Amino acid sequence: LASVIGSSVTASNVLTPETYTVTATSSAGCTATATATINVFALPTVSAGIDQSICTGSPATLSGSGAVTYTWNNGVTNNVAFNPTSNTTYTVTGVDANGCSNVDDMNITMLALPLVNAGIDQAICINASTSVSASGAVTYTWNNNVVDGVTFSPTSTATYTVVGVGANGCINQDNMVVVVNPLPTVNAGPNYTVCEGQNITLTANTNGSTVAWNNSVINGFPFTPSVGSTTYTVTASSGFGCTNID
Numbered sequence: 001l002a003s004v005i006g007s008s009v010t011a012s013n014v015l016t017p018e019t020y021t022v023t024a025t026s027s028a029g030c031t032a033t034a035t036a037t038i039n040v041f042a043l044p045t046v047s048a049g050i051d052q053s054i055c056t057g058s059p060a061t062l063s064g065s066g067a068v069t070y071t072w073n074n075g076v077t078n079n080v081a082f083n084p085t086s087n088t089t090y091t092v093t094g095v096d097a098n099g100c101s102n103v104d105d106m107n108i109t110m111l112a113l114p115l116v117n118a119g120i121d122q123a124i125c126i127n128a129s130t131s132v133s134a135s136g137a138v139t140y141t142w143n144n145n146v147v148d149g150v151t152f153s154p155t156s157t158a159t160y161t162v163v164g165v166g167a168n169g170c171i172n173q174d175n176m177v178v179v180v181n182p183l184p185t186v187n188a189g190p191n192y193t194v195c196e197g198q199n200i201t202l203t204a205n206t207n208g209s210t211v212a213w214n215n216s217v218i219n220g221f222p223f224t225p226s227v228g229s230t231t232y233t234v235t236a237s238s239g240f241g242c243t244n245i246d
Helices: none
Strands: 007-012 019-026 031-037 052-055 069-072 088-095 101-111 122-125 139-142 158-165 171-181 210-213 234-237 243-245
Touching: none
Parallel strands: 052 101, 122 171
Antiparallel strands: 007 019, 019 031, 069 088, 088 101, 139 158, 158 171, 210 234, 234 243
């Protein structure tokens, strides 16, 4: 720190990081002194923040404190949201107004999303009841005012979405479709009045569905009804498994 030609040098206060004095003594016994002051600044107390646990696919924002400027590793920008993909330790370097720097670390742990399953698609006949029951999470919330495991009667085809919350608080969703099929149209025809022993033929009108009569009547074939008043019922069955009567 000191350079004196032709003199011996001694330094005092070298253990104090403030003012340093150097004394130079010549061969003739003459002395001279000089001082230098070194300012030693404390390092900033940089904090990377507390460790975080986030759900897969969710954004995270890292914000350092304790300094003036912050530089993160792994391509992270201070106070700018990003989407981590794996368990990672993030290090921030903070620089204060004196130009001194310090570092700190924080960990992000990724939490798995629940494997929510809304169940298979359904097909029902109009006026019928059904229920939906999801799996893979702890709690479930359905749209369209549907409650998990509770029967309801949809009036039209719709997509039902369930949001499931796992034990770790992460959420996921799944969809299923309930197809509501119409009942087949069927008309048994007019009422008849016939004499004893007279044949009659019952032919139901339908929209292409299969039909079946009670009382052993075959659609479109003549038969002789017994004396008295009898009600004949025809059942139409569609390809969707829906039925209707007249």
